[in-house]
Amino acid sequence: MSLIARDIHLRLGRTDILHGVDLTAPVGRVTAIIGPNGSGKTSLLRALAGEIVPVSGRIALNGLPIVGMRPEVLAGHRAVLPQQSAISFPFTAAEIVRIGLTSVAGDQIRQGALIGEALAAVGLPGHAGRLYQELSGGEQQRVQLARALVQVWQPVVDGAPRWLLLDEPVSSLDIAHQIAVMRLAADYARRGGGVVAVMHDLNLTGMFADHVLLMRGGRAMAEGAPAEVLDSALLSDAYGCRLRVGEVPRAGVWLLPHSATL
Amino acid sequence: MNARISLAEPARPACLCMTLLPMAAALAGLLWAAPAPAGSYPEAGRVLSIGGAVTEIVYALGQQDRLVARDTTSSFPPEAEALPDVGYMRALSAEGVLSVAPDLILSEESAGPPETIAVLKEAGIPFETIPDGTGEGGLIAKIEAVAEALGVPEAAEAPVARLQAELDALAALAGKTETRRVMFILTLQGGRVMAAGQDNEADTIIRMAGAVNAVQGIEGYKPLTDEAVTAAAPDVILMMHRGEATADLDATNDELAAVPALATTPAVKNGAVIRMDGLYLLGLGPRTGRAALDLHDAIYGGS
Amino acid sequence: MVALDAPRGRLAGDRRHLGRALAAWLTLLLLAVSVLSLGSGASGVSAAAVLTDWAAGRDLAEIDRVVLFDIRLPRLLSGVLVGAALAVSGAVMQGLFRNPLADPGLLGVSAGASLGAISAIVLGGLLPPSIAALAGWHLVPLAAFAGSWVAMIVLYGIATRQGRTSVATMLLAGIALAAMIAALSGLIIYRANDQQLRDLTFWGLGSLAGASWTKLGAAAPIILAALAVTPFLARGLNGLALGEAAAAHVGLRVQRVKAGAILSAAAATGAAVAISGGIGFVGIVVPHLLRLLAGPDHRWLLVNSGLLGASVLIAADMISRSVVAPAELPIGIVTAMIGGPFFLWVLLSNRRVLDA
Numbered sequence: 064m065s066l067i068a069r070d071i072h073l074r075l076g077r078t079d080i081l082h083g084v085d086l087t088a089p090v091g092r093v094t095a096i097i098g099p100n101g102s103g104k105t106s107l108l109r110a111l112a113g114e115i116v117p118v119s120g121r122i123a124l125n126g127l128p129i130v131g132m133r134p135e136v137l138a139g140h141r142a143v144l145p146q147q148s149a150i151s152f153p154f155t156a157a158e159i160v161r162i163g164l165t166s167v168a169g170d171q172i173r174q175g176a177l178i179g180e181a182l183a184a185v186g187l188p189g190h191a192g193r194l195y196q197e198l199s200g201g202e203q204q205r206v207q208l209a210r211a212l213v214q215v216w217q218p219v220v221d222g223a224p225r226w227l228l229l230d231e232p233v234s235s236l237d238i239a240h241q242i243a244v245m246r247l248a249a250d251y252a253r254r255g256g257g258v259v260a261v262m263h264d265l266n267l268t269g270m271f272a273d274h275v276l277l278m279r280g281g282r283a284m285a286e287g288a289p290a291e292v293l294d295s296a297l298l299s300d301a302y303g304c305r306l307r308v309g310e311v312p313r314a315g316v317w318l319l320p321h322s323a324t325l
Numbered sequence: 326m327n328a329r330i331s332l333a334e335p336a337r338p339a340c341l342c343m344t345l346l347p348m349a350a351a352l353a354g355l356l357w358a359a360p361a362p363a364g365s366y367p368e369a370g371r372v373l374s375i376g377g378a379v380t381e382i383v384y385a386l387g388q389q390d391r392l393v394a395r396d397t398t399s400s401f402p403p404e405a406e407a408l409p410d411v412g413y414m415r416a417l418s419a420e421g422v423l424s425v426a427p428d429l430i431l432s433e434e435s436a437g438p439p440e441t442i443a444v445l446k447e448a449g450i451p452f453e454t455i456p457d458g459t460g461e462g463g464l465i466a467k468i469e470a471v472a473e474a475l476g477v478p479e480a481a482e483a484p485v486a487r488l489q490a491e492l493d494a495l496a497a498l499a500g501k502t503e504t505r506r507v508m509f510i511l512t513l514q515g516g517r518v519m520a521a522g523q524d525n526e527a528d529t530i531i532r533m534a535g536a537v538n539a540v541q542g543i544e545g546y547k548p549l550t551d552e553a554v555t556a557a558a559p560d561v562i563l564m565m566h567r568g569e570a571t572a573d574l575d576a577t578n579d580e581l582a583a584v585p586a587l588a589t590t591p592a593v594k595n596g597a598v599i600r601m602d603g604l605y606l607l608g609l610g611p612r613t614g615r616a617a618l619d620l621h622d623a624i625y626g627g628s
Numbered sequence: 629m630v631a632l633d634a635p636r637g638r639l640a641g642d643r644r645h646l647g648r649a650l651a652a653w654l655t656l657l658l659l660a661v662s663v664l665s666l667g668s669g670a671s672g673v674s675a676a677a678v679l680t681d682w683a684a685g686r687d688l689a690e691i692d693r694v695v696l697f698d699i700r701l702p703r704l705l706s707g708v709l710v711g712a713a714l715a716v717s718g719a720v721m722q723g724l725f726r727n728p729l730a731d732p733g734l735l736g737v738s739a740g741a742s743l744g745a746i747s748a749i750v751l752g753g754l755l756p757p758s759i760a761a762l763a764g765w766h767l768v769p770l771a772a773f774a775g776s777w778v779a780m781i782v783l784y785g786i787a788t789r790q791g792r793t794s795v796a797t798m799l800l801a802g803i804a805l806a807a808m809i810a811a812l813s814g815l816i817i818y819r820a821n822d823q824q825l826r827d828l829t830f831w832g833l834g835s836l837a838g839a840s841w842t843k844l845g846a847a848a849p850i851i852l853a854a855l856a857v858t859p860f861l862a863r864g865l866n867g868l869a870l871g872e873a874a875a876a877h878v879g880l881r882v883q884r885v886k887a888g889a890i891l892s893a894a895a896a897t898g899a900a901v902a903i904s905g906g907i908g909f910v911g912i913v914v915p916h917l918l919r920l921l922a923g924p925d926h927r928w929l930l931v932n933s934g935l936l937g938a939s940v941l942i943a944a945d946m947i948s949r950s951v952v953a954p955a956e957l958p959i960g961i962v963t964a965m966i967g968g969p970f971f972l973w974v975l976l977s978n979r980r981v982l983d984a
Binding site for chain 3: 394397409410411412413415416417418419420421422423424425426435437438439440441443444447448449524544545546
Binding site: 109112113114134135136137138139142143145148149150151152153154155156157158159161162163165166175176178179189190191192193210211214 | 638639640641642643726727728863866867869870871873874876877878879880881882919923924925
């Protein structure tokens with residue numbers, strides 16, 4: 064059980080975005096996709112989500128090809144947190160989260176409880192009645208995360224894992240909430256689900272990722288354990304600036320000292 | 326086009342469900358029956374008159390006491406304006422018409438909308454359509470038709486005789502002088518000349534007055550290009566003045582002269598601009614003979 | 629830790645109970661306005677008395693029967709259908725375009741309908757008499773409906789590539805199409821005589837004065853069918869509020885929602901415009917007001933828009949029939965004159981929400 068992409072070629076309009084990318088995201092782990100701007104991270108995630116169809120290559124979710132999968136079935140297997148979400152009407156936080164339950168069966172009271180739990184899980188208890196448009200950017204991002212969470216609330220159903228696909232889930236958050244949200248993702252994976260997240264913050268990647276895909280120019284540069292991919296030479300090459308990876312000995316995670324120079 | 330629309334049966338509530346079917350809807354449109362014979366209603370004491378000319382004729386026949394209401398276009402004689410107004414003749418409301426409780430409706434051909442007319446006919450109120458008449462015979466037929474519908478054919482004699490005399494006078498005047506070319510200007514918005522071509526009331530009255538319409542080859546009232554205005558070279562310009570506020574509404578001679586295309590015309594050079602009341606000039610009612618004579622005098626400088 | 633704060637275990641921020649309560653009140657309002665409308669009119673016929681007589685099987689006076697059953701009743705039902713169609717189509721379009729100012733006009737429906745009506749009014753006389761007689765005085769509504777439908781199909785065709793409809797393309801192509809249609813209309817208007825011009829003006833202002841059982845019979849099935857589809861769009865439109873991609877992520881068949889929204893709104897509006905001519909503002913004001921009262925959740929918004937739209941149009945019709953009785957004002961004047969300032973007031977008093 065995993066999320067597998069093989070030789071993905073992707074084109075948007077007349078531009079080739081991905082040139083044969085492979086990824087094997089294991090279940091029970093947090094997989095991070097990293098790389099500089101324009102390297103194709105988000106496009107890869109959108110392809111994994113079934114949102115855009117690659118020109119060639121195949122994507123299998125828990126062993127099933129996602130091309131041709133009915134949207135409501137696909138929605139039962141994975142939830143997606145997009146990068147930004149502008150909302151057109153004055154919905155409350157609870158109403159936004161409820162949209163995540165579109166393809167989920169269940170009675171009203173149970174669903175109401177679920178929405179409350181999800182909001183509490185992202186650190187927004189008591190915000191259910193607030194208008195989404197009046198929340199801060201970070202709060203909005205967490206409401207969207209709650210919306211994705213309710214869709215695949217149980218990480219494992221009937222022995223099959225479910226997946227959270229997150230596009231920069233912590234981009235608008237302060238450091239405490241960054242850690243809280245990453246912990247939430249890690250916990251989801253620990254309970255048997257799968258998580259694939261596009262990450263910009265390499266330190267958080269080092270702290271929380273179990274599996275890393277490094278991309279540049281629409282190609283995979285490296286894939287593997289953080290210890291292998293978060294390498295000074297690799298990262299410096301990928302991002303085009305000199306980076307030095309250090310290690311916090313006791314925690315066993317890899318951190319970039321902030322003295323990186325261009 | 327004196328057609329009467331008859332629905333299969335007066336719709337009773339019980340059978341409404343049937344008429345709801347679209348098929349029935351399409352069929353109902355097919356049921357155009359033969360023209361109904363003109364009726365005569367000497368007893369009618371609550372007459373609704375629709376159309377300026379028809380209302381004028383009712384007054385000309387001396388039958389105004391039988392009127393209970395009129396439409397918006399019926400503004401002459403001024404007393405008519407005291408009557409309740411059931412709205413513009415092309416946008417009548419069925420219940421509004423019924424609310425004045427008429428026992429006879431006299432209407433020009435163009436009254437509408439058709440749905441309203443259909444309901445009114447179904448309501449069992451006599452609905453007499455007076456044919457539009459423009460030529461000599463048409464004007465007289467119009468007066469006679471109204472008199473017939475009101476059940477007072479003899480009342481038509483005096484107005485018809487007067488109209489006939491006026492028409493005869495016009496005929497006698499015809500050809501006595503060199504024919505002059507007249508341009509009727511409906512509006513002069515922003516210096517753009519909206520003039521009368523053929524097939525409209527202005528063209529009719531110009532011809533009745535023994536003149537020639539300077540604008541040939543277009544239908545109705547249309548904006549003219551400056552060059553067409555110059556080419557038309559009218560000897561006389563004819564315009565309407567609308568009631569009291571004449572000066573505000575219509576172009577003065579100076580304003581006409583300020584339009585380059587008009588400035589070159591003989592009419593403007595000679596100051597030959599005639600202004601007449603719109604309804605009198607274009608009403609095509611019982612006063613039309615008089616109006617045509619007046620216009621003739623104005624064009625040819627009296628006799 | 630679960631945020632259940634209301635006494636009945638209701639989640640804060642869940643406003644569906646408001647929508648439900650509002651639906652009940654709006655139903656009552658619609659009934660009240662309908663009774664009022666049936667009972668009022670220039671002729672002073674008492675609906676209560678006539679209905680009592682009718683129920684008792686007594687013979688009805690000709691005038692009473694015509695006023696109640698052939699004038700007021702078809703007019704009331706037309707008002708209900710047209711009002712509901714305009715308001716619901718407005719709400720659907722706003723959901724689809726994710727913009728509170730969207731209306732079915734963006735689908736080319738209004739432009740197409742007015743081109744149809746203009747053609748019928750001005751060029752109807754050129755038809756062979758046999759065809760003209762067949763269509764009879766339904767020529768204008770038929771042409772308006774056909775025009776709206778053709779314009780929408782063209783626009784939908786332009787905006788749809790490989791089974792995907794681009795809402796943005798539709799919006800922009802709609803502007804181009806509207807300009808072309810306006811030019812064509814202008815060309816036809818140039819041919820029009822004075823009387824036809826006045827007919828066009830009145831048509832554009834809208835009126836229920838032409839309501840009849842025949843018209844209603846033709847339009848009602850279309851409007852009712854279109855309205856019946858809309859509840860199935862509610863979840864989809866809620867999802868679209870997050871954007872098309874996110875709507876697909878939560879398991880919605882986005883293309884189906886878009887096609888359903890476009891077809892139902894175009895059909896309902898086309899048929900409504902055919903009955904009544906152009907009536908503005910109902911489609912924007914009604915959904916907007918309801919969103920302020922009970923939130924934008926389409927599950928109740930669409931139903932409530934139908935109820936309130938019907939009530940508003942019937943009320944506007946009562947005003948249009950009474951202020952200049954026995955004549956009447958075009959209803960479009962009434963809706964715009966009341967709707968405009970009201971909408972402005974709503975906007976100004978809710979600036980905070982709008983600017984957010």
